[in-house]
Amino acid sequence: MDKFSKQEGSKIAELIEKGREQGFLTYDDVNDHLPDDISDPDQVEEIIGMINDLGLQVHEKAPDLDTLMLRESENTDDIALEQAAEALAAVENETGRTTDPVRMYMREMGTVDLLTREGEIEIAKRIEEGMRDLLLASAQYPRTVEYVLSYFQLVKDEEKKLNDLLTGFFEEMEEVPSAGPGSEKAKQLADKKDDDENDGELDFKEVQRRMTSLKRQYNKTMKVLDKNGRSHKKPRRVRKTWEYF
Numbered sequence: 001m002d003k004f005s006k007q008e009g010s011k012i013a014e015l016i017e018k019g020r021e022q023g024f025l026t027y028d029d030v031n032d033h034l035p036d037d038i039s040d041p042d043q044v045e046e047i048i049g050m051i052n053d054l055g056l057q058v059h060e061k062a063p064d065l066d067t068l069m070l071r072e073s074e075n076t077d078d079i080a081l082e083q084a085a086e087a088l089a090a091v092e093n094e095t096g097r098t099t100d101p102v103r104m105y106m107r108e109m110g111t112v113d114l115l116t117r118e119g120e121i122e123i124a125k126r127i128e129e130g131m132r133d134l135l136l137a138s139a140q141y142p143r144t145v146e147y148v149l150s151y152f153q154l155v156k157d158e159e160k161k162l163n164d165l166l167t168g169f170f171e172e173m174e175e176v177p178s179a180g181p182g183s184e185k186a187k188q189l190a191d192k193k194d195d196d197e198n199d200g201e202l203d204f205k206e207v208q209r210r211m212t213s214l215k216r217q218y219n220k221t222m223k224v225l226d227k228n229g230r231s232h233k234k235p236r237r238v239r240k241t242w243e244y245f
Contacts, residue, residue, distance in 0.1 A: 019056040145218050
């Protein structure tokens with residue numbers, strides 16, 4: 001029993017011996033003999049499973065005499081007792097190292113593979129594609145465009161902030177650099193991002209240009225809708241151009 005202290009091994013041995021004498025154990029028996037630092041339900045269930053493997057049943061409350069008579073064929077011996085004590089104490093020893101939330105987190109993180117460069121590129125593309133799909137779906141509804149245009153007017157009137165409406169523009173991504181600390185390209189982009197954040201504002205002239213184009217296209221589309229209705233092919237074709245603003 002070199003994996004656990006004599007006192008801990010003695011408590012576990014007492015638990016199993018009590019089960020042999022009674023012919024059963026209750027959950028209260030198990031809880032009373034477990035160390036205080038084992039409180040996770042999964043840990044307790046694992047220990048109960050080991051006890052069951054020895055032929056000892058663990059019940060919510062003490063079973064009646066008839067139930068005990070049916071299960072009187074106990075097969076635990078001194079060797080099994082020793083092995084069970086060692087196995088249970090080993091679980092205790094392992095869980096004792098991981099009850100601290102930070103240590104548990106770090107241990108679990110250590111089992112997760114780091115992203116490869118290809119994985120980073122794939123995730124970045126999927127995120128951008130998802131955002132683009134969301135915007136494309138929203139752009140199919142005129143009220144979405146109306147809201148953007150009316151909000152931008154409030155920005156021009158200095159009643160709203162531009163950053164509350166826009167965070168940037170979609171641009172074609174030629175390359176997604178590795179986010180690893182050794183990537184020079186990633187470092188350059190991070191420095192550029194810091195500079196942009198320090199500026200704190202989008203290029204207002206560029207926003208103005210795009211909003212003007214959007215409003216022009218919106219007015220054109222609404223005229224076609226009023227004339228031909230939503231089911232006509234031409235409104236759908238014209239409305240499709242909104243998606244790129």
